[in-house]
Amino acid sequence: MSRINPLLVLLLLALLLVVSLVVSLGVGSYARGFADLPALLFGSADSLERAVMLELRLPRALSAMVVGAQLSLAGVMMQALLRNPLADPYVLGVSGGASVAALITLILGFSGFWVAAAAFAGAMINVVLVFGLVSRAGDWSPGRLLLTGVVIASGWGAVVSFLLAVSEGQALKSMLFWLMGDFSHVPAPGWHLLVLLVGLLFAWAVARPLNLVVRGALQAQALGVDPRPLRLGLFLVTSLLTASAVTQAGSVGFLGLVVPHMLRLLIGSDHRWLVPGAALGGATLLLAADTLARTVIAPQQLPVGVITAFLGVPLFLWLLNRNEAQR
Amino acid sequence: MTRMAIEGLTLRLGSRQFCDKLCLDFEPGQIWGVLGPNGSGKTTLLHTLAGLHSPQDGRVWLAERELAQWPVRERAQQLGILLQSDDSSFPAPVRECAMLGRHPHLEPWQWESAEDWARVDEALERVGLSHIAGRDQRLLSGGERQRLKLATLMVQAPGIWLLDEPTNHLDLHHQVQLLEDLTGEVRRQNQLLLMSLHDLNLAARLCDHLVLLYGDGRVEAGPLAELFESDRLSRLYGHPIRALHDGGQCWMVPG
Known part of the structure; x- marks a missing residue:
């Protein structure tokens, strides 16, 4: 397994993130171009262009970065928690709970803040439900946790289908956009940024123990890591990250599953590199995807989840084949 | 060097009883073989x-402290297990996997x-994975x-080695060479090693003490010389075993 120096990959990703941010701020149907960017961002002139930049484009770009980082980070930790490479942040039903609550508020005609608040409440209800069921059984093994979460997630899925089936018109379209992930109405990240920082700090602090936990609870315990508190911490922090991400942008798919694997293929499985790498990679990919989502068929907007899949699938397949060839 | 002891140990899994109020001392410098039929509690022990x-x-005592009182990380510095x-x-x-042993x-x-x-x-050199x-x-x-698991354990470098069926999947050469290398090193360093084995002759070659688990709660333990008899081993496995003598050596073969 010949690999690139992980530090170099992180630096490149950071550079790519900055480039994506500049591009994202410079393109759009209004206030185009890069020459005026510094003046618009840091100047003091009052203009419509400046308002577009500071009140619409910048907050949206920041949110996309935060959500991308949150979902990728949650993906890395969820895969370690469940010891399953197919796990994603939504597998335990967090997004299901959020979706049901958000769709109900949309049907009732609310929008913006209320949908987000309901989504967060729904996600938390799911966390309490899964946590309660698993702790009552007293079995925190990946199998038990996964089965409990998957069954509850399917339950939420059924409710979502029901809600979609009985809705129509404009409500249905905004529901579909919400389900696929959408940044068109997001405010600046605010406290979600704090959630990301907490998650990042936690993940990095437990990064070396994570390397052991993926080898199984017994092996981790034999090598000096108590898996029980670690698993509980992983479950709670992952849920919080996912709930926060879903609250901001709906359930953006694909990212949380694929970004961790992309980074594994690039820099290996050591979580001390994987954690910051996934955060940077996820932020970059989602920012790029959102920039495309609002420009490709402008003035129409696409749900960003569609773009993440369009971008992610070929990128991931290319990385996978590149590694196969190197074996 | 660290010693281990068990005091009044009762082990059960479901309805099966493996041992009842068992007391044993494991001294530094000893190599113990744990023998018994399938499901007799070797792994549980x-x-x-x-x-x-x-x-x-x-x-269970590890040095002067009860095992449960040891913080997991300190315990892992003293004691390692091949699962x-x-x-x-x-x-x-492979190299990063072996490094996991350094964690504690x-x-x-x-x-x-x-x-x-x-x-x-x-360690990778010793197990031939370089x-x-x-x-x-x-x-x-x-x-x-x-062999990678064994190398990881060598990197962990514990004073007490617990090996659960270390010969699994190993070819004849590696069974003998790796385990002789390891047991030799353990004796030189005055450490302690316990391993479950299914090969009686390998156990006789490597170990100086045996624990025989009958699987119904009966346990016999002591020096190899006292326990390594064909009648006893036949009872242990519920299968006739014959002793073949060749010079000073004694070989157990299934009848």
């Missing part, structure tokens, strides 16, 4: 000694030093995987 399984009753199953579906190079010796924020990597390379140190662990054969 080793897991209990490693602190991975709580006994129904009784205590039967250890698999991961995530890619990782590193401070929480500490990174591995050149000295730690030198230990890893030495030539594939960079290979993805998912591509290893069963025997190579077993």
Whole structure:
């Protein structure tokens, strides 16, 4: 397994993130171009262009970065928690709970803040439900946790289908956009940024123990890591990250599953590199995807989840084949 | 050097009773073989000694402290176990997998030093995996995987070695060479080793003490010379076993 120096990959990703941010701020149907960017961002002139930049484009770009980082980070930790490479942040039903609550508020005609608040409440209800069921059984093994979460997630899925089936018109379209992930109405990240920082700090602090936990609870315990508190911490922090991400942008798919694997293929499985790498990679990919989502068929907007899949699938397949060839 | 002891140990799994109020002392410099038929509690006993399984009753002592009182990380500096199953579906190079053994010796924020990597390379050399140190662990054969687990344990460098069926998947050459190397080293360092085995003649060759688990609660333990008899072993396995004598050596063969 010949690999690139992980530090170099992180630096490149950071550079790519900055480039994506500049591009994202410079393109759009209004206030185009890069020459005026510094003046618009840091100047003091009052203009419509400046308002577009500071009140619409910048907050949206920041949110996309935060959500991308949150979902990728949650993906890395969820895969370690469940010891399953197919796990994603939504597998335990967090997004299901959020979706049901958000769709109900949309049907009732609310929008913006209320949908987000309901989504967060729904996600938390799911966390309490899964946590309660698993702790009552007293079995925190990946199998038990996964089965409990998957069954509850399917339950939420059924409710979502029901809600979609009985809705129509404009409500249905905004529901579909919400389900696929959408940044068109997001405010600046605010406290979600704090959630990301907490998650990042936690993940990095437990990064070396994570390397052991993926080898199984017994092996981790034999090598000096108590898996029980670690698993509980992983479950709670992952849920919080996912709930926060879903609250901001709906359930953006694909990212949380694929970004961790992309980074594994690039820099290996050591979580001390994987954690910051996934955060940077996820932020970059989602920012790029959102920039495309609002420009490709402008003035129409696409749900960003569609773009993440369009971008992610070929990128991931290319990385996978590149590694196969190197074996 | 560290010693271990069990006091009044009762082990049960479901309806099966493996031992009842068992007391044993394991002294430094000893190599113990744990023998018994399938499902007689060999793994449960080793897991209990490693602190991975709580006994129904009784205590395990590691040095002057009860095993349960040891913080997990300090315990892992003293005591290491080769588990039967250890698999991961995530890619990782062999060299990094072996480095996991260093975990208990590193401070929480500490990174591995050149000295730690030198230990890893030495361990991989000892188990004959140096030539594939960079290979993805998912591509290893069963025997190579077993040797990687052994190398990880060597990197952990405990004073007490617990090996659960270390010969699994190993070819004849590696069974003899690796385990002779390891038991020799353990004796020289005055350490302690316990391993479950199915090969009676290998047990006779490597061990100086035996624990015989009958699987119905009966346990016999003591020096190899006292327990290694064909009648006793026939009863243990519920299968006739004959002793063949060749010079000073005695070979057990199934009848």
